[in-house]
Amino acid sequence: EAEVAQSPRYKITEKSQAVAFWCDPISGHATLYWYRQILGQGPELLVQFQDESVVDDSQLPKDRFSAERLKGVDSTLKIQPAELGDSAMYLCASSFPRNTEAFFGQGTRLTVV
Amino acid sequence: SQKIEQNSEALNIQEGKTATLTCNYTNYSPAYLQWYRQDPGRGPVFLLLIRENEKEKRKERLKVTFDTTLKQSLFHITASQPADSATYLCALVGTTDSWGKLQFGAGTQVVVTP
Numbered sequence: 001e002a003e004v005a006q007s008p009r010y011k012i013t014e015k016s017q018a019v020a021f022w023c024d025p026i027s028g029h030a031t032l033y034w035y036r037q038i039l040g041q042g043p044e045l046l047v048q049f050q051d052e053s054v055v056d057d058s059q060l061p062k063d064r065f066s067a068e069r070l071k072g073v074d075s076t077l078k079i080q081p082a083e084l085g086d087s088a089m090y091l092c093a094s095s096f097p098r099n100t101e102a103f104f105g106q107g108t109r110l111t112v113v
Numbered sequence: 114s115q116k117i118e119q120n121s122e123a124l125n126i127q128e129g130k131t132a133t134l135t136c137n138y139t140n141y142s143p144a145y146l147q148w149y150r151q152d153p154g155r156g157p158v159f160l161l162l163i164r165e166n167e168k169e170k171r172k173e174r175l176k177v178t179f180d181t182t183l184k185q186s187l188f189h190i191t192a193s194q195p196a197d198s199a200t201y202l203c204a205l206v207g208t209t210d211s212w213g214k215l216q217f218g219a220g221t222q223v224v225v226t227p
Contacts, residue, residue, distance in 0.1 A: 048214060105156050
């Protein structure tokens with residue numbers, strides 16, 4: 001069964017360092033999402049792509065976060081510099097365009113120390 | 114401001130009984146509502162979707178109702194099993210949101226004991 005692949009699964013980084021997460025969506029899924037989930041809360045959308053274009057990044061802290069999906073397939077989310085409050089699970093999801101079901105990856109658990 | 118509220122207290126239920134979870138929303142005009150299951154340390158898994166013009170949806174032992182007047186969705190797991198133990202998230206997409214932009218509640222943990 002096709003899955004959304006994310007790496008790394010776990011990442012520990014020091015405050016003020018740069019960190020990057022990678023996501024490979026299910027083949028054929030033109031829509032890709034990055035969510036952040038703080039422990040005990042629901043996922044919060046950071047950025048949504050349609051192919052290589054950003055559809056919504058209204059909740060992305062653009063002073064330190066960036067996301068790209070250069071060829072409209074896999075995607076990278078970067079944080080620079082990382083802050084203690086960035087500790088969370090970062091989830092990638094994908095779907096067919098205008099399809100309502102999102103498929104989530106296993107996530108990257110980030111701990112900033 | 115927009116709010117999606119789910120019971121924060123865990124729901125403890127005996128195997129075989131029906132678990133009922135609540136999702137309430139305010140300041141929202143939903144196009145559709147979804148329910149996801151999330152196991153510890155894993156990403157959410159889609160379960161059911163219900164549109165704003167639908168009252169009820171079923172899938173195997175799961176049932177979802179949607180009352181846009183009460184601004185509430187109920188999620189039922191009938192004949193619950195220990196394997197149903199997980200956190201259940203509701204998520205909405207508003208009519209003015211970009212397609213697929215899910216706004217999640219905090220989730221309710223369900224614990225099914227044998």
